[in-house]
Amino acid sequence: MNLALSDEQEFLREAARGALSRFKTLEAAREALDAQQGGGGGGQLPDLWPTACEAGWPGLLIDESHGGAGLDAFDAMLVLGECGRVLAGVPLLGHLPASAILADAPRVAEYLPKLASGERRAAYLPAQPPGDVDPHWSADPAHGMQRAPLAGGSAPDANGEVKLSGSYAFVPDAPGADVLVGVALVDGEPAGVVIMADAEGVHVQSVRGYDSTRSLAHVTLTQAPATVLDAPVESLAGAWHLAQALIAAESIGSVETALEVSVAYAKERHTFGRAIGSYQAVKHSLTEVLRQLENGRSLLYYAGWSRNGAPGEFALAASSARSVAGRALDTAARTMISVHGGIGATWEHDAPLYFRRAQLSRRLLGGTAGATDRVAGELIAQADAAAA
Amino acid sequence: MDLDDTPEQAEHRAKVRAWLEQHRGEAPVLSGPGALTDEAEIVSARRAWQGKLAEAGLAGVTWPKEYGGRGLGPIEQVVCNQEIARAGVPGILDAIGVGMLGPTIIAHGSEEQKARYLGPMLHGDEVWCQLFSEPAAGSDLAAVQTRARLMDDGSWRLSGQKVWTTNAQFSSYGLLLARTDADVPKHKGLTMFVVPMDAAGVTVRGLRQISGEAEFNEVFFDDVQLEADAVLGGVGNGWGTALTTLMFERVTIGLGGEGLGYNSVRFAGGVASDEHARRDPEVRRALGEISSELLAVRFTGYRTLTALQRGQIPGPEAGLAKVTIVNGAIKAGELIADVIGPDALAKDSQWAYMISFLPGLKSAGGTEEILRNTIGERVLGLPPEPRLDKGIPFSELRSKEGAAA
Numbered sequence: 001m002n003l004a005l006s007d008e009q010e011f012l013r014e015a016a017r018g019a020l021s022r023f024k025t026l027e028a029a030r031e032a033l034d035a036q037q038g039g040g041g042g043g044q045l046p047d048l049w050p051t052a053c054e055a056g057w058p059g060l061l062i063d064e065s066h067g068g069a070g071l072d073a074f075d076a077m078l079v080l081g082e083c084g085r086v087l088a089g090v091p092l093l094g095h096l097p098a099s100a101i102l103a104d105a106p107r108v109a110e111y112l113p114k115l116a117s118g119e120r121r122a123a124y125l126p127a128q129p130p131g132d133v134d135p136h137w138s139a140d141p142a143h144g145m146q147r148a149p150l151a152g153g154s155a156p157d158a159n160g161e162v163k164l165s166g167s168y169a170f171v172p173d174a175p176g177a178d179v180l181v182g183v184a185l186v187d188g189e190p191a192g193v194v195i196m197a198d199a200e201g202v203h204v205q206s207v208r209g210y211d212s213t214r215s216l217a218h219v220t221l222t223q224a225p226a227t228v229l230d231a232p233v234e235s236l237a238g239a240w241h242l243a244q245a246l247i248a249a250e251s252i253g254s255v256e257t258a259l260e261v262s263v264a265y266a267k268e269r270h271t272f273g274r275a276i277g278s279y280q281a282v283k284h285s286l287t288e289v290l291r292q293l294e295n296g297r298s299l300l301y302y303a304g305w306s307r308n309g310a311p312g313e314f315a316l317a318a319s320s321a322r323s324v325a326g327r328a329l330d331t332a333a334r335t336m337i338s339v340h341g342g343i344g345a346t347w348e349h350d351a352p353l354y355f356r357r358a359q360l361s362r363r364l365l366g367g368t369a370g371a372t373d374r375v376a377g378e379l380i381a382q383a384d385a386a387a388a
Numbered sequence: 389m390d391l392d393d394t395p396e397q398a399e400h401r402a403k404v405r406a407w408l409e410q411h412r413g414e415a416p417v418l419s420g421p422g423a424l425t426d427e428a429e430i431v432s433a434r435r436a437w438q439g440k441l442a443e444a445g446l447a448g449v450t451w452p453k454e455y456g457g458r459g460l461g462p463i464e465q466v467v468c469n470q471e472i473a474r475a476g477v478p479g480i481l482d483a484i485g486v487g488m489l490g491p492t493i494i495a496h497g498s499e500e501q502k503a504r505y506l507g508p509m510l511h512g513d514e515v516w517c518q519l520f521s522e523p524a525a526g527s528d529l530a531a532v533q534t535r536a537r538l539m540d541d542g543s544w545r546l547s548g549q550k551v552w553t554t555n556a557q558f559s560s561y562g563l564l565l566a567r568t569d570a571d572v573p574k575h576k577g578l579t580m581f582v583v584p585m586d587a588a589g590v591t592v593r594g595l596r597q598i599s600g601e602a603e604f605n606e607v608f609f610d611d612v613q614l615e616a617d618a619v620l621g622g623v624g625n626g627w628g629t630a631l632t633t634l635m636f637e638r639v640t641i642g643l644g645g646e647g648l649g650y651n652s653v654r655f656a657g658g659v660a661s662d663e664h665a666r667r668d669p670e671v672r673r674a675l676g677e678i679s680s681e682l683l684a685v686r687f688t689g690y691r692t693l694t695a696l697q698r699g700q701i702p703g704p705e706a707g708l709a710k711v712t713i714v715n716g717a718i719k720a721g722e723l724i725a726d727v728i729g730p731d732a733l734a735k736d737s738q739w740a741y742m743i744s745f746l747p748g749l750k751s752a753g754g755t756e757e758i759l760r761n762t763i764g765e766r767v768l769g770l771p772p773e774p775r776l777d778k779g780i781p782f783s784e785l786r787s788k789e790g791a792a793a
Contacts, residue, residue, distance in 0.1 A: 001397070001463055001697070002390045003690045009389075074389060133667050263768050278771040280757070283764035290768060291708045295684035302687045305389055320680035327677070372676035373669070379656035379679050380666050386653060387660075 003301050005078075012075055016082035019051050025086045025213070029353050032212035045213065048090045052118060055079075057092060059116030061100050066112035068103075073242060074304025077249035081300075084253025087357055089213040091121060093246055094173025097239040098122035098181035101192050104235035107160070108194060108227065111179070123174040123197075125151075125182025125219060127190075128366050129237035129315075132377040137183060137190050140366060142169035142218060151221050152185040160228045162186055163201075164193065167220040170364055172243075174217035175206040183236045184226065192229030192236050199225050211360040213353070238307070241318035243365050245303040248318070248325035251361060252296045255325070258332035258354050259289045262339045269341075282339060289335050292328035299324050316378040319371040326361065326368030333358035391690065393467070400460075401467050407444050408475040414440060415477035431515075431558050434481035438512030446472065447480045448490065448510045455494060455506040462639070462696040484554060485509045485516035488636040489563045492580075496621030496629045501582065505561065514560035519550040519583065519607060520630065526552075526751070527758035529565070530575045530627060531777075531785075534609060536566040544568075544619075546583070546612040552752070556592045556605040559585045563633070565626050570783040577782055578626030581618045588612065599744035637753060638706040639696070649742075650717040651686075652679035658724035658739065665727040674723045682716045685709045704766045707759040714756070718746045 005013070023046045035043020052058060060076045062068025069075075076096050083090050099115050099122055102108055114120040127150055128138050138147035151166025164184050174180065180195040180202070195202060201224035204217045263286055266277030276282050299321035306317040333355040337344035344351040362368040393401055416433035417423050424430045441447045442456065449465035451457020458464070472479050480486055490509050493501060508514040525531040534548025546566060556562065562583045569577035583590070589612040594602030621629035659665045659675055666672075688709050692702050721743040725732035732739045750756055764770045777785055 001393070001466075001690060001693055003687065003694045004389070004698070006389070133672075259768075263770065266770060274774065275771045277764070277768075278773055280761065280773065283768075283770050284757070284760045286768055286770065287708070287760040287764045290705075290763065291711060294688060294705065294708055295681055295712060298684045298687035298691060299680070301389065301691065302683070305391055309391060316683075320676075320683050323676055323680040324684055369673065372680065373672050375676035375680045375683075376656070376672035379652050379675065380660045382653045383657035383660040387657060 003305075009075060009078060013078045013082060015055060016057075016079045017085070019055055020048075020082055020086050020088050020090075022051075023048065023086075023088065025088045026350050026353060029087055029213045030347060030350075033347075033353075033356075036209075036212060043212075045089050048088055049118060049121065052090050052092065057090070058095055058099070058118035058121070061096055062103050062112050062116040066103070066109060067116035068099075068112070069116075072304065073245055073307040074301070077245055077300055077304050080246045080249040081253035081256075084250035085257045087213045087254065087353055089215055091123070091173035091177070091215060093243065093250065094123035094171070094177060095121055096246060097124035097243045098179065100242055101181050101229065101231050101235055101239045102194065104238075105192060105194075105229035105231040107230045111194070115179070120178040121173075121176070122179040122181050123171055123177035124239060124243060125168040125171055125174075125180055126243060126365050127168075127183035127236065127240060128370065129240055131374055132381060133373075137185070139166075139168045140170050140364070142167070150183060150185050150190070153187075153226070155187040156228045162193070162226050162228055163223045164195070164221045164226045165201075165223055167218060169218050170207065170216050171219050172364065173215050174204050174219055175208070175215050177204075180219060181229075183239075186228055190233060190236060192231040193226040194229060195221070195224055195226045201225070209360075211356040213357065214360055214364075216364075234311070238311075238314065240366075241303075241314050242307065244322040244371055245300070245307070245318040247361060247365055248296065248303065248321040249300055251325040251329040251358075252293065252300060254354055254357055255289065255293045255296065255328045255332040258329075258336040258351075259286065259293060261350065262286060262289070262332075262336045266339055276339070285335050286339065289328070289332045292324065292331055296321065296325040296328045316375060316382075319374040319378065322365075322371035323368060323375055326371065329354075329358040330362060330368075397463060397467060400464055401471060404446060404468050404471045405475075407446070408471055408477065411440065411444070412475050412477050415475075418478055431481065434478060435512035435515065437478060438480040438482060441472075441480055442511045448486050451486075451490065451494065451506070451510065455490075455502060456510045463693055466693060481512055482509065482515045482555065483640070484518055487640045488633050489516050489518060491636045492563065492629060492633045493620065495632050496580070496625075498617075500617065501620060505582070508560075515555055515558055517553050517556045517559040517562045517585070517607075518633070519553060519556075519562040519564035520633070521552045522549060523551055527754050529630065530578065531782075532565050532567055532578065534564070534566045535570075536568050536579060536581060536614070538568070542616040544581070544614040544616070546581070546589075546609045546614055548609050550607045550609075551595065551604070553592075553605045553607050554603065556585065556607050557594065561585060562607070563620065565630050567782065568623055568626075571781050573779055574777060574782040574785065575627045576624060578630070579623045580620040580626045580629040581614055582620055583609075583612070583614065583618065587614075597744065597748055599741050601741075635701065638702055638704070639692070650682065650713055650720070652682045655679060655682070655720040655724065658720070659727045662727050671723065671727060674719065678716045678719050678723065681712050682720075685712050685716075704759075704762050707754070707763055710753065711756055711759060714746060714750050717742065718750075721746060 028045050032043040056069050059068030060071050064070040137150050141148040151164045153162040153164040156162040177197050183190050184193045201222045203220040207216045269276050303317040303321040306313045336351045343349050445458050446468045448457040449460050453459045522532050536544045536546045564581045564583045568579040589610040591608040593606045595604045596602045765772050
């Protein structure tokens with residue numbers, strides 16, 4: 001039993017914090033929002049991919065024989081946590097689940113070294129595996145509550161090539177990606193697919209918006225050429241759960257900063273002759289953020305460990321981490337605003353940047369609510385098994 | 389990071405499991421067919437079972453060997469607890485004594501006290517109770533009013549009332565926090581005593597709760613005589629001694645959250661039997677939110693255990709796990725009863741007892757509000773609430789409180 005960071009993991013986290021501290025990510029986020037609102041300025045976010053490549057992050061989940069670091073989900077989650085702390089837009093949420101699928105597909109192993117080095121960047125086309133109520137694979141819809149079907153194509157040719165048509169909405173980090181990796185219905189069956197982003201029939205429409213730090217796109221495929229992968233279906237489902245674990249880790253990083261900034265302000269701001277943090281109303285709302293943060297942290301350990309330590313529990317672990325972390329970020333961002341009073345709701349402060357992050361994040365990758373529903377489904381299945 | 393046993397832990401687990409396989413037939417049956425129903429019989433059977441567990445080294449695992457323990461780490465005790473739960477047999481009867489009061493005696497007691505009390509406590513020959521809380525001193529424990537007066541011959545006379553005392557009705561001894569000097573600030577005038585529960589002037593009365601059952605007691609002390617050697621940890625040192633007990637209480641809560649039976653799979657089972665509920669989005673959302681938090685507490689427990697193994701002492705943040713467990717279980721009870729309907733509140737329903745028990749548990753071990761104050765101040769470093777009792781002799785506090793109101 002050992003639920004603590006190893007020395008190597010401490011080092012990985014410190015190195016990530018150090019590397020990201022060289023960029024003024026929060027200022028850049030505000031400027032990008034300014035630019036969107038016609039406030040002038042270039043609004044360009046810093047390109048953090050070279051930093052990621054230098055640190056070896058693109059190859060975190062690729063084994064060493066293919067040029068990667070051969071590390072596990074928890075290590076990747078530590079890096080995402082550091083990104084979340086400073087709202088850094090490092091395109092790992094798209095790249096890492098894609099690399100995890102390709103790492104499980106021996107026929108395309110030749111892709112791995114360039115993905116590991118970051119010379120080529122991948123984005124994951126999110127595909128939600130079947131649950132106990134909905135028996136189908138599905139994609140995030142562009143609008144509304146109804147889940148969307150995956151892209152599909154007829155049987156592959158002798159080279160394993162297939163033409164795919166369909167769409168994936170709100171794909172993280174798709175703008176500028178070289179390779180798209182995901183799940184499609186090939187001859188009616190779910191299969192892993194890889195698509196060159198510059199191929200004919202591939203349309204990547206950027207939808208950067210409410211959270212300026214988050215790069216997203218709607219991907220539309222029209223008879224687009226794709227290669228069918230020999231990754232097992234568990235790996236395809238695993239990529240979805242990995243994405244849940246990564247966004248959970250990223251969210252918990254943002255909660256950490258939101259809480260630290262709020263606590264510091266509650267100690268220095270005085271009203272009626274005393275620090276506002278001495279009032280129970282303020283103190284209790286901050287401890288509530290801490291409570292949710294600690295719960296989220298504990299579940300990050302569970303998710304990070306279970307991917308290899310107990311694969312049968314990874315869906316439950318990652319979904320519960322996402323569920324708790326997503327709600328923690330909502331609470332932390334709103335508390336950050338209310339503890340700061342009026343200034344917290346203005347662009348003078350960083351709080352709106354965390355609020356925007358919270359608002360958009362909870363609706364991506366199946367949504368926090370989708371993860372919560374999967375927790376229920378997994379536990380109902382466990383209860384059924386226990387009763388049988 | 390690893391959740392698996394080390395080879396040593398696996399060997400320990402195998403031995404514990406083998407012993408339980410061999411002896412489970414000797415364990416008292418507390419539920420299902422053939423269950424004991426008479427309280428006196430239950431207590432005596434559980435005391436005997438505790439003796440066997442102690443003899444086999446499954447209880448008091450972290451206690452030093454010289455006092456009958458095994459001198460092992462908390463992880464080895466947790467392994468024993470896990471295996472006892474897995475075998476479906478009861479654990480020890482006197483978890484409060486062995487888990488909290490015994491370690492306090494080990495830390496603060498004289499050699500004579502350790503030699504006299506620890507062995508019979510561990511083996512269940514003498515059950516102990518914790519006499520800390522009072523009607524007007526719960527979260528603000530240092531406000532206890534039970535008085536112990538020093539006589540000329542060196543003995544003490546004890547008068548006052550304690551409340552929320554688990555197991556008092558069959559305890560041999562109690563560890564009692566009393567005021568011995570009212571003319572100094574309240575944390576300074578306290579002393580810890582060992583009180584024989586059969587002493588003249590001790591009265592135990594059951595305290596019925598919402599469920600109708602009396603799991604706690606009120607204990608009255610009417611001029612009870614205590615000998616000089618009843619003092620534990622020195623006169624005037626009661627607060628420091630009490631803090632040791634409370635620290636072990638946090639460890640117990642931090643590691644034993646799911647021991648109360650508030651776990652996510654059990655709650656999922658509460659709604660899964662209803663074909664409509666298990667597909668209802670609203671029910672699933674509530675179940676998912678409650679369960680993910682309860683699941684988190686299990687891993688918070690593992691984090692606590694890791695810290696303990698590294699020689700760190702769990703801080704007040706362990707109290708957050710208690711807040712999560714209690715509120716999660718309250719919401720789960722509401723959800724399950726909404727699904728099942730009024731039958732969930734029937735006398736033989738497993739949920740009725742839980743639903744009745746939880747409102748009180750919210751205040752047990754310090755109210756949620758006090759826990760949040762403590763954690764806000766000690767963990768987040770937020771400034772304290774202004775207090776009226778700092779540096780004021782206890783005897784003057786009442787008039788001060790009156791003036792402020």
